[in-house]
Amino acid sequence: MELLQEIAATFAAIKANTPLVHHLTNYVTANDSANITLACGASPVMAADPGEATDMVAKAGALVLNIGTLNAAAVDTMIATGRRAGDLGVPIILDPVGAGATPARTDAAGRIVRETSPAVIRGNAAEIKTVAGLSAAIRGVDSAADEPGGEAVAAGLARRLGCVVALTGRTDIVAGAGRVCRIANGHPWLARVTGTGCMATSLIGCCLGAGASPYAAAVTGLVVMGVAGELAHRSLGPEDGIGTFRVKLFDAVFNLTPELLVSHAKISETRED
């Protein structure tokens, strides 16, 4: 199937299947993750207690692990839930928020990567570099700028771990087995709203839950977020700012159709032959 068709089919499958997407995520953007999941047609659940996380994942179509506000106990629960997901065949997406910013985050991301098998890892350039074992310029949880060489890093990490790596920045990169996709959608204001990275991760989780391959899921999720950013910004009046932009993001995802998505997608792909 051609990639554009696969994007359209993946997005349609979310609406057709309403997958349950289990989130172990942070308290800063949990509400946004839940609403973007609903906006695209899936169903979110956040059940992070060790007493129920492994039960809930058995009902889920995908598992989102996001270390935005981690603690030691939460990382243990993420790993236990991730392992159960692995046993059950529930695909995992990891968002290593702030990996590289503190040793605790770098360690947590590393442990989750080693002890579970994420189908997709999504982060900014500094986070992905950190997960790949390289040094990176990161202060907090925002990436200062695009790091050089992101594409090679993403492809190398994907190859090493046998998973898909989604590196978001001015141009998003999705690297899978022998394929790399560049996505030129998006808008600079997406970096001025908290949680848009987490929302992109949740969207990829929705695609995974709808049955897409990790590669198609990552490309589709990032195209959805990027196109929504463009449409949201286009709809603004001269007095509007990031408050209204953030609201319109949810509107845009909610109103997106497979056709609109494909007509706005700006993707290019390289395949190793």
Add this chain to the structure above:
Amino acid sequence: MELLQEIAATFAAIKANTPLVHHLTNYVTANDSANITLACGASPVMAADPGEATDMVAKAGALVLNIGTLNAAAVDTMIATGRRAGDLGVPIILDPVGAGATPARTDAAGRIVRETSPAVIRGNAAEIKTVAGLSAAIRGVDSAADEPGGEAVAAGLARRLGCVVALTGRTDIVAGAGRVCRIANGHPWLARVTGTGCMATSLIGCCLGAGASPYAAAVTGLVVMGVAGELAHRSLGPEDGIGTFRVKLFDAVFNLTPELLVSHAKISETRED
């Protein structure tokens, strides 16, 4: 007093008394619960630490117990705070979010019901069935659809526990001592925004805090949420989606008057004589 008049009087009493509504709730929708409480004219507080929850409830007009993101320690605090509320005569509303989806949630809801005395229990059909000890079709925290026989289940549970049961769905049902009210307000998009169930629970808490009877509180809270959903949707433009709808929900509750509420209420009541 006629029910419609009671609704108007309850809503007016919130604005007149500005009750403090203490929430032990989840981190996903806590902000929404706080803002809807403010929108209707009450004052929210979220003080969930065992070191202060029982102190804070002494100042409150009502206590909201919401197990959306429970853990074992939080359930213990809910029960201790609920017992203190009982000693002080502060009415409790329980939202058994996701009861039935995992054993931990079912157990938590059961313990709270047994060890405190909720004035009102509000949930979707699957949650109420679970609290009533019946099996129910639930995946995560969203009810897939209206379960059959909800009215009988709600009335039976209300009778057994001696409390009011509010079962929300396409038609909302409020069952109290010998009375059942059906509320036909609302809009399908309410199910596409996270936290609208929690917000309905908070609104009922505001009504309880304003001194309404549990039955009048439950009916009023659900009519407010339903009418707000209708007004919010009516105010949307063709490009708007759930992002704008969610914002307009708060506007609608904020701008509601007792008169508007009564003129939009679609209720029917059955009484056992």
Add this chain to the structure above:
Amino acid sequence: MELLQEIAATFAAIKANTPLVHHLTNYVTANDSANITLACGASPVMAADPGEATDMVAKAGALVLNIGTLNAAAVDTMIATGRRAGDLGVPIILDPVGAGATPARTDAAGRIVRETSPAVIRGNAAEIKTVAGLSAAIRGVDSAADEPGGEAVAAGLARRLGCVVALTGRTDIVAGAGRVCRIANGHPWLARVTGTGCMATSLIGCCLGAGASPYAAAVTGLVVMGVAGELAHRSLGPEDGIGTFRVKLFDAVFNLTPELLVSHAKISETRED
């Protein structure tokens, strides 16, 4: 430098320097604090785990300590992180949310004041009176009304602790060494949206992180919040309420310029000579 010029320079410095503002804050309004930080041009991070909070603060330009949903462990982490901030010269702003409402909150605020050295303390009249060791009328986390004598209390506390005290209410008061500034900006609806106090605290944190003096930071942060409230309310249509108002607050902060800020500022200052 004249105070108005200092306000303009402080606000411009945020945009020029993009300071990282580390928040140990509550789960109810963390998203709002993050977005208001981004709106004014700074970068937020919330890393509250004891395993990383002291590492993250080393990268930050300012530290926000907000006890909105405190617990004993979190207070210990706040103190440890505050001490490290002190060692590193990272300025601290304390928001003693709900101090006076429960013994736990009063004690937590007292411990943080004694064991760290906040550059600024921001609270409503009841919270500031409580920190000053006076009795105050407070129920939950909202101040019922302006308490009398706020200016003398703020000035006395500032003198005793050698810090800046920002007391927000109908008129905001900033008291520093031998100077008191009154700020008459704002709008009553700011009290009808949850988290506007927390957001004001975050804005002051952004100013501190941009290198402003504690006094200039407090005045600038409160002028930004007050002017944004005015501009947000002015932009509303007749059907809008606090939902839209809240969205427009972020727009207003995002679109503010140093020139706009100065032209709308309503400040008056008294200096001891």
